[in-house]
Amino acid sequence: MLKVENVTKMFGGLAAVSDVSVEFEAGRINAIIGPNGAGKSTFFNLISGLHQPTSGRILLDGVDVTSLPSDQVARLGVGRTFQTTNLFEQATVLDNLIVGHRLRTKSGLWDVLINSKRLQREEKAARDKAMEALEFVGLTSVAGQLITDITQEERKRVAFALALATDPKIVLLDEPAAGVNPEETVGFAALMRKMVDEKGLTVCLIEHKMDMIMSLADKIMVLDHGEKIAEGTPEEVRNNPVVIEAYLGGDEDAAA
Numbered sequence: 629m630l631k632v633e634n635v636t637k638m639f640g641g642l643a644a645v646s647d648v649s650v651e652f653e654a655g656r657i658n659a660i661i662g663p664n665g666a667g668k669s670t671f672f673n674l675i676s677g678l679h680q681p682t683s684g685r686i687l688l689d690g691v692d693v694t695s696l697p698s699d700q701v702a703r704l705g706v707g708r709t710f711q712t713t714n715l716f717e718q719a720t721v722l723d724n725l726i727v728g729h730r731l732r733t734k735s736g737l738w739d740v741l742i743n744s745k746r747l748q749r750e751e752k753a754a755r756d757k758a759m760e761a762l763e764f765v766g767l768t769s770v771a772g773q774l775i776t777d778i779t780q781e782e783r784k785r786v787a788f789a790l791a792l793a794t795d796p797k798i799v800l801l802d803e804p805a806a807g808v809n810p811e812e813t814v815g816f817a818a819l820m821r822k823m824v825d826e827k828g829l830t831v832c833l834i835e836h837k838m839d840m841i842m843s844l845a846d847k848i849m850v851l852d853h854g855e856k857i858a859e860g861t862p863e864e865v866r867n868n869p870v871v872i873e874a875y876l877g878g879d880e881d882a883a884a
């Protein structure tokens with residue numbers, strides 16, 4: 629469903645992503661791993677249209693999305709979360725979701741001034757959609773709470789819900805389990821599995837927590853210094869000498 633062909637991203641003289649080709653199949657959990665600075669976040673930014681590649685092509689269900697801006701890529705079905713999500717701290721969880729959804733609605737100032745039928749319809753749809761996303765991620769009980777009052781783990785779930793509220797086909801999750809405890813990590817793994825099983829989504833995640841990746845991912849791509857050095861099942865990647873060398877060859881987050 630997502631095909632990346634020979635994609636390179638240069639920042640000045642540095643190849644943050646270097647000639648990477650990979651294919652992610654629909655309905656699978658794909659993981660991207662690699663030492664710090666390997667190019668993982670840049671790779672996500674390229675897929676989601678935040679960066680344009682220096683060369684190469686990105687195809688989503690056969691459609692060339694290489695040069696599209698991020699809002700159009702999102703409309704075509706690529707949802708994502710970031711390492712840190714900026715939420716409106718003094719607004720409720722539900723309102724944060726509704727604002728996220730509104731970015732996709734058509735009503736303009738005129739609709740607001742006359743409180744048009746379209747606006748009312750869209751408001752209700754946004755609210756329903758937001759509640760549905762909150763239910764899916766298990767946050768119904770905190771829908772009315774302010775963001776500032778919820779836990780770190782709940783914030784992360786809000787980020788998931790925001791990504792889901794855009795009706796994606798594929799979700800890119802940037803370190804979804806960073807900063808949460810082992811028990812909560814298990815909960816996030818289950819949530820990702822549920823996205824695939826119940827919503828038929830394709831998941832692509834960047835993660836440093838190896839235990840989680842090894843038990844969760846269907847396929848793993850390993851980046852190092854911008855290059856794809858390996859890909860395969862967790863079993864294949866775990867036993868690949870090139871991967872072992874990349875992780876043990878001096879990068880400090882090896883077994884994180």
Ligand SMILES: Nc1ncnc2c1ncn2[C@@H]1O[C@H](COP(=O)(O)OP(=O)(O)OP(=O)(O)O)[C@@H](O)[C@H]1O
Pocket residue numbers: 639642643644662663664665666667668669670671
């Ligand atoms: N906007 C930018 N301008 C210049 N250099 C950048 C930019 N973004 C990333 N880089 C560089 O590209 C390389 C890859 O960075 P990237 O953040 O993609 O790695 P990463 O694998 O996501 O790392 P981490 O695990 O630490 O988040 C790094 O050397 C980084 O300094």
